[in-house]
Amino acid sequence: MHISPSMKMSDLVQSDFELLAVLQRLKIPFGFKDKSVKAVCEEQGIDLDFFLNLARWYHExxxxxxxTLMNHPVKWLVKYLRSTHSCYIDYHIPRIEHEIIQMETVDQSEGHNMQLxxxxxxxxxxxxTSHIQLEEEQIFPYILNLEENLQRDQPDPGFLEKARGYTIRDxxxxxxxxxxxxxxxxxILLKxxxxxxxxxxxTNVLIEIFRLGNDLNDHTILEENVLIPQVIRLEEEFHKKFPRK
Amino acid sequence: MAKVLIAETSYLVRKGLVSLLGQTDGVTELKAAGHPDTIILTIKEFSPDILLLNSTIQLPVSHDELIARLHERARIIYIINTPLPEDSPAHQISVFDTKNKLTEKISHHLKQYESASEEKEDTEDLTPREKLILKHVALGFTNKEIATKLFISAHTVISHRKNITRKLDIKTVSGLTVYALINGIIKMEDIQ
Structure with missing residues (x-):
């Protein structure tokens, strides 16, 4: 299926329900009626190309x-990654934990393997959690600040000092x-x-772990192949615009 | 039984190979990538047994590093954008090759890969030596400490650990500890 702006959003989801993850992370609410992809994006203030690039990648x-993704404002991607984080922390991880707890209660094995x-x-x-905390509390704010300060005529002095001593490469x-x-x-579970x-x-725990693994994989691809190269580019522009004297 | 990764920039060639390999016996899993970064990432995540790589792709890593990132029994077949002579080597295929020629060359590699894996098959259980190393890893000793305790070099410990990880498909120390507990190599009391 080729995803086009004129197709109905509901048809898009029906033909590939895995795309629900993208919709959820962009915080697109349901109740599409007969609206097209383009119309839904407009209503939600989401850039059509940004949506299409993400959706096509997830689908194809x-x-x-x-x-192509790097050509959009970095804050869009940060927002997307943030909602992915909360999806993991608030939903996927506790759910798997809960299921392992349930397995533990029915586990009759001698070595109490499920407890392990x-x-x-x-x-x-x-x-x-600490991996995500680092990104949420330090990395993302730095990136957003960088993009914002780059637009200004004069950068915030505090940020300027920080930017000169730091790079996303670290x-x-x-x-x-x-x-x-x-x-x-x-x-271990499987073998x-x-x-x-x-x-x-x-079986369900395994399925959920596979799902989460695949999703994390996509998440890492977005971070390492779009977010970070894009920030490196912004850093270069920043240092060019505000050179050391 | 082999996992195959097609690394090819041309959309048409990539799709063509996917379709051809999809109907070839011995291919268990098939992935395709076009962008150099995606290729490197897929190699890491997917760990292909056979890599079909277009010879014109500029990867962000050197050839030696590419070899190091593939597992030791993995094979590379190069896709060449020009016609090849009749007696071209088996690890080169051309975009101009006929279906028969392509199938013949790819099947050759699949067979070779399979026979190489069979020889290794009976050694997939941990050796007593590896079990001993695993026990020490699970107990929380570092490579250096294990080397001193067992009177072997740190290098030997590392090479044993690589083999353990490959055989068990478990990378992290806590994962290895869980394995050791489940299999009675260490007891719960040992680590408390």
Missing amino acids: RDFFPGE MLKFFREYISEF FLEDHSDIEEKLVDLRN YLAPPSDNCLF
Whole structure:
């Protein structure tokens, strides 16, 4: 399917429900009636091209629109990534945790394996949370400030000082691989644990972990291949516009 | 059984190869990428057994680094944008090749990959030595400490750890600890 501005938003979702994730993260409310993609975007104040680039990538999975996405204001992407974060923290992660707790209560195994998995997952949650906290509390505000100050004739003196001593490249080096532990969890469940008595529950936990893993993967692609290169570009422009004397 | 990644900028060629490989026996998973950055990322995440790479793509890493990022038994087949002579090497395919020629070359690599994996098959269980190393990793010792305790070099410890991770598909220390607990290599009391 080729996603075009004139197609109905409801048809778009019906033909690929995975796109619901994109709609949710752009905070597009439901109740589309017969409105087109273009009309819904206009109503919600979302740039049509930005929406189309994201939706086409999620749907076609073919060519990553890195360059094209970089041509939009960085704050749009930050907003998108932020709603993705809250989706993980408020919904996906607690849900998986809850399901592992449920498995633990039905686990009859001798070694209390599910208790182990729960402990492992909780370790993951705390790593994950601090990873996201760093981005939310330091990285994103820096990026938004950078973009905003670049528009001004005179940058905020406090920010100017900060910008001269910092670059997003440092962050990229520390950008820890947040998927690794999740992949381990998945492999242990899949390869080394006999399913506990409630099979349906076990399968569902696996499905959710796979989903989250894939989603995190996309998230990392957006951060490392669009957000950071775009910020590096902004930093260059910033230092050109406000050179050291 | 092999996972194949097609790294090709041309949309038409990429789609053509996807369609051809989709009907080839021995291909378990198939991914395609066009942008150099996406290719590198996919190599990392997907860890292909066979990489079909257009020879004109400028990757952001050197050739040696590319080899290092692929697993040790992975093979590369180059896609060449010009016609190739009749007796061209097996690891080169041309966009001008006929369907038969392409199938023949790709099947050749799939078979070779498979027979190479079979030889390795019976060694997928951990050796007693690897189990010992795993036990120490799970108990929280560093590579250096393990080396001193077992009278081997740190380099040997690292190489054992690589093999353990490859065999078990578990990368992190806490993941390895969970594995060791489940399999009775260490006991809960040992780490408390």
